[in-house]
Every structure is written in structure tokens, then in C-alpha cells.
Amino acid sequence: MKKMKIGRASLTWLEGGVTHMDGGAMFGVVPKPLWSKKYPVNERNQIELRTDPILLEIDGKRLLVDTGIGNQKMNEKLKRNFGVYEESKVEECLTELGLTCEDIDFVLMTHLHFDHACGLTKWDGDQLVAAFPNAVVYTNATEWNEMKNPNMRSKNTYWEANWKPVEELVHTFEDSIEILPGLRMIHTSGHSDGHSIIVFEDEENVFIHMADLMPTHAHQNVLWALAYDDFPVTSVHEKQKWMNYGYNRNAWYVFYHDAIYRAMRFDQQGEIVEKIEQDKHIYEE
Numbered sequence: 156m157k158k159m160k161i162g163r164a165s166l167t168w169l170e171g172g173v174t175h176m177d178g179g180a181m182f183g184v185v186p187k188p189l190w191s192k193k194y195p196v197n198e199r200n201q202i203e204l205r206t207d208p209i210l211l212e213i214d215g216k217r218l219l220v221d222t223g224i225g226n227q228k229m230n231e232k233l234k235r236n237f238g239v240y241e242e243s244k245v246e247e248c249l250t251e252l253g254l255t256c257e258d259i260d261f262v263l264m265t266h267l268h269f270d271h272a273c274g275l276t277k278w279d280g281d282q283l284v285a286a287f288p289n290a291v292v293y294t295n296a297t298e299w300n301e302m303k304n305p306n307m308r309s310k311n312t313y314w315e316a317n318w319k320p321v322e323e324l325v326h327t328f329e330d331s332i333e334i335l336p337g338l339r340m341i342h343t344s345g346h347s348d349g350h351s352i353i354v355f356e357d358e359e360n361v362f363i364h365m366a367d368l369m370p371t372h373a374h375q376n377v378l379w380a381l382a383y384d385d386f387p388v389t390s391v392h393e394k395q396k397w398m399n400y401g402y403n404r405n406a407w408y409v410f411y412h413d414a415i416y417r418a419m420r421f422d423q424q425g426e427i428v429e430k431i432e433q434d435k436h437i438y439e440e
Contacts, residue, residue, distance in 0.1 A: 162357025171223020175238025298349020
């Protein structure tokens with residue numbers, strides 16, 4: 156497990172599973188000859204996307220950023236369609252760290268699409284229960300409402316199995332919320348109407364988790380929005396805002412989906428100055 160420290164925050168990436176999504180959908184209107192120079196693609200035009208929760212340890216509290224692909228949430232057809240070659244090992248990773256799922260204090264859900272939210276619940280016999288029973292689950296109010304009342308398009312990604320068992324644990328917010336001193340969730344919309352990012356500031360030490368506004372390092376260009384985005388123009392404006400903010404603050408950008416890098420830092424011109432690589436990539440095996 157890759158680890159790093161940013162100010163008061165210790166970050167550890169857990170193994171939440173993997174998907175393989177259509178490269179064209181992940182890069183929207185950007186032509187393949189451009190995006191394929193920045194991110195590997197397989198013979199089925201799919202790109203590897205990790206679904207790895209970030210364990211944050213700050214001021215004696217333990218928090219998870221999103222929850223991974225979970226286990227036994229998909230039939231074989233869905234696994235094949237989404238390229239799920241590896242399911243979640245979050246519980247095993249926590250055990251390796253001397254922790255249990257009961258030790259998680261907060262779960263920060265940037266949004267509630269299945270590839271982020273399947274790990275919120277788990278099977279206990281033939282019943283689904285909360286995977287992190289002692290945690291307060293934070294998500295944006297708009298996102299939570301759509302999770303529970305999906306429309307004809309979003310019902311394919313907002314699953315009842317991922318929200319009903321945790322309903323009593325969920326706390327929502329509108330524009331932003333400070334979870335701990337210096338750690339904020341900020342509503343952006345864009346990828347989904349309730350999408351949020353996570354910003355941590357401890358004096359000069361800053362990290363930003365852009366979630367699916369910038370799912371991989373290859374999405375750094377503010378104009379490279381996903382075809383999956385509900386509001387792509389909003390995504391572009393929000394990404395420009397928070398990329399400029401991070402460039403000026405010497406911030407680390409930390410990733411949930413990136414199969415190549417865990418984190419990356421840029422200078423004020425947007426040039427890479429430091430990067431933390433993944434331990435392994437499935438496409439290399």
C-alpha cells in the first residue's frame with residue numbers, strides 16, 4: 156500500500172478493485188490520437204481505472220475517501236461490461252494496517268456512482284449491511300437525493316443496494332462542510348449534479364482530491380471532460396478554478412481512479428514537479 160504524509164494528514168491507498176471503461180467515454184470529445192498518448196488503452200478501447208479508497212488519518216480520526224467497487228455486487232455480465240477483473244480488498248488492507256472496518260470514523264463520498272459507492276455496503280449472509288457501521292457518511296444533499304430518486308439515465312449507476320443499508324449513517328451538506336480543521340468537502344456539480352471535491356489545507360501543505368472532475372493525471376487539461384458528465388461545461392469551469400487554485404498553492408492532487416499515479420504536484424504553469432507512482436498496473440501483468 157502506497158503511503159504519504161501531507162501536513163497533519165497521513166494518506167494510505169487501499170485496494171478497492173479495478174474497472175476498465177471505454178476510453179472514448181472517459182475522454183469525451185477529445186480524439187483518441189491525443190488522449191492515448193497520455194494514458195494506456197487496451198485492444199477493446201478500454202482504459203484501466205482503479206477504484207482505490209484513500210485512508211486519511213488526521214488528528215486521531217480515520218476517514219475513507221470513497222469506498223471502492225465492493226464485493227459480490229455485480230453479476231458476471233456487469234463484471235465483463237465494466238472490466239472488473241479485481242474486486243475490493245479494503246477489509247484485508249485495513250487488517251494489514253492493524254485496523255477494522257469498525258475503526259473508520261468518517262466516509263467522505265465525493266459522489267455515489269456505483270464505482271465509488273459499492274463498497275459502502277457488504278453482504279452479511281443474505282442481507283446487505285453497512286460496511287463501516289461506526290462511520291458518519293458525508294455526501295452532498297443533491298447527490299443523496301438523486302441516489303435515492305434516480306432518473307431514467309442515472310438509475311444505471313445509483314443502486315438501492317448501495318444506499319438503503321446506510322441511510323441512517325448519512326449526513327448531507329449543501330455548498331461545503333469542514334469535516335476536521337482544514338479538511339473540507341466542496342460541492343462542484345459537473346460530473347454529477349451533487350459531485351464534490353475534497354480540499355485539505357494545513358498552512359503551506361495542501362492536497363486536493365478532484366474526484367471525477369480529474370479522474371486521472373491525463374485529465375489535467377481543463378477542457379478534457381468526460382462523456383459521462385451530466386454537466387460538462389460546469390466540469391470545465393470548476394476544474395479550471397481548482398487547478399489554478401492548486402497550482403498557486405503548490406498542492407498535491409491525489410487520485411482514486413488513476414492506474415499509473417497516486418498523487419501529483421504541479422508548478423504554477425501546470426508542469427509536473429513531483430509524482431508518486433502506483434505500485435502495480437494490471438495492464439502490465
